[in-house]
Amino acid sequence: DADVTQTPRNRITKTGKRIMLECSQTKGHDRMYWYRQDPGLGLRLIYYSFDVKDINKGEISDGYSVSRQAQAKFSLSLESAIPNQTALYFCATSDYPGPKGAKETQYFGPGTRLLVL
């Protein structure tokens, strides 16, 4: 079974609709992230959470919100979807790296492909 799962895998929606993308993990990691991938642009961080009560904005948070419902669940919402939010969305997790913080790696889910018409 996959350690990081995302639902749905594909979604088509219309401009102005509210949608939610969900992420679940069985790795027991405290830290969870949401990224957006556009062709030729690599991955850009939207939001991240270091534990259930911690939510932080990333590089491109405008137009998005998140909810950390439990250690294992982190959802991303588009309050009013617009066409330029069409992209591939990835959830990732990582464990607390310890006080020196160096050895931390992120593990990615399979992605959600979103099309906003």
Place this chain on the structure above:
Amino acid sequence: GQQLNQSPQSMFIQEGEDVSMNCTSSSIFNTWLWYKQDPGEGPVLLIALYKAGELTSNGRLTAQFGITRKDSFLNISASIPSDVGIYFCAGRHSGAGSYQLTFGKGTKLSVIP
């Protein structure tokens, strides 16, 4: 946000050839990660590097953390068709904000049988 310079953007190689790609940054990183992404899937971690000068292998893949801490290299030896995909480097700064990875734009690898 800062982007790493990853090159080449794409490569077409013959099966059996060796492959080299690299990432450079204007700032120092304390961690370099290399990921591979297959079509329709999320990035999968290949190699993690935590120390300047470190050279680490994973099968036919070898990656190095540059001495200056501003670059990293990934080599694939004797390429095979399943090596096809997009390879991403990612780096992490030390200090404040050190949770955040900065990603390169990827190197798209095509292997001709």
